[in-house]
Amino acid sequence: MDFFNAISVKEALQIITKLANDYKMDTEVVSLVDAIDRIVAMNYRAPVNLPQFNRSTVDGYAVMIQDVVDASETSPMPLKLVHEVIMGEVVTDVLKEGQTAYVPTGGMLPEKTEGMVMIEYTKQLDEETILIKKPVQEGENISYTGDDLSLGEVYIKAGKRITAYDLGLFASMGVGQIEVYKKPVFSIISTGDEIIGIDEEQSFGQIREINSYALGGLIKQLGGEVNKRKIVKDDFGKIRSALEETLVLSDIILVSGGSSVGKKDYTRQVIESFDNSQIWVHGIAIKPGRPTIFGQVEGKLVVGLPGHPASALVTFSLFVKRYFLTIQKSRQEVVHIKAMLTGDVYAAQGRETYQMVRLSRKADIWEALPLYGKSGMMTLLAKASGYIKIPFEKEKFEKGTFVDVYLLKDLTL
Ligand SMILES: Nc1nc2c(c(=O)[nH]1)N[C@H]1C(S)=C(S)[C@@H](COP(=O)(O)OP(=O)(O)OC[C@H]3O[C@@H](n4cnc5c(N)ncnc54)[C@H](O)[C@@H]3O)O[C@H]1N2
């Protein structure tokens, strides 16, 4: 694995996806009220037709098309009222020529009903006679058995993140216990002699630990868990013990900092020092994030994230998120919108460049303001709405160009 011969983003994504497909993620059963945002671990099939019977979608009268074909306001058609359906009743009547039945919204239809006429277009003449003032089309105001879902049809697929709407769908199927993937568990080891915790006294030259908080936030939003966060000095032995300690506890271990090739960058060496280990990637042609490492120790993914916060967060969002979703057989697209650049942006030579931008709405278009800055700057990502991708064969995008902005978060304008 030659660090200076960095692989493309596409290749890196292929490798991480393959590793994820080979990982066995356990499942668990949760109750419906706790299932929001979890990822479904099996295909759910309809145990019944939905609706289970032909039903009316309006309050009105069940009719046959031929009986009312010439019906109008001025020449209404009299039909014989043979039944008044009650909600919940199992209707056994069969409509015959010249007959009608009253059916409330959601009520079961008599057999042979071809259309429902809303009550507004009818008039009760006497106890037995209803005047119908308009014709109907086949199936008008009717919801047929299985229209919504038919028996055996998959209504929620494995890998789907459960939304509030899905909770409603599960409820309609009478499913109160859902099989989901266990929440993937992360450990975050933040390395650096200069790194101190948020509660520590800061001396000149020291840097506050940022990455585990920001990464932890992303993990939580994704639906993962962080079970261990640790700050460790740039010391081979200490980083190794921290990694050893977290291995059994985690599905994914993030090591922030020390991913480059400096004298005190130990992440790669630490991974390689374990018997059952492998380095799959060291160096990706991306800016920010070039020195990223994908390794494995005892089958667990160990990612060496570059220490610079913007680099760590961008590489997490691209690669670790892909792994996180794929081990749960899930796939998500990053939403992008077209926006007009308000300044020139330049690519880093030989790297796919992820340029942060801030979106604002101008009349009927979105404008993308490039946020210039180095990967070490935390304000960059806090201000950014998203990023644009400059492919590595391209030198720049000029002001005024319409580009795709990939959203990093909900838009707060
Ligand atoms: N000779 C080369 N040097 C570097 C290269 C290269 O290709 N050849 N790549 C550069 C790039 S690009 C990046 S990105 C950095 C990443 O290096 P490391 O992963 O080894 O990161 P560190 O040196 O440990 O830290 C970089 C920077 O970030 C600060 N940092 C680290 N951890 C945290 C944290 N948890 N919270 C806040 N800030 C953190 C650290 O203090 C440093 O300032 O390598 C370049 N070098």
Ligand code: MOO
């Ligand atoms: O790849 Mo580095 O992340 O540009 O600063």
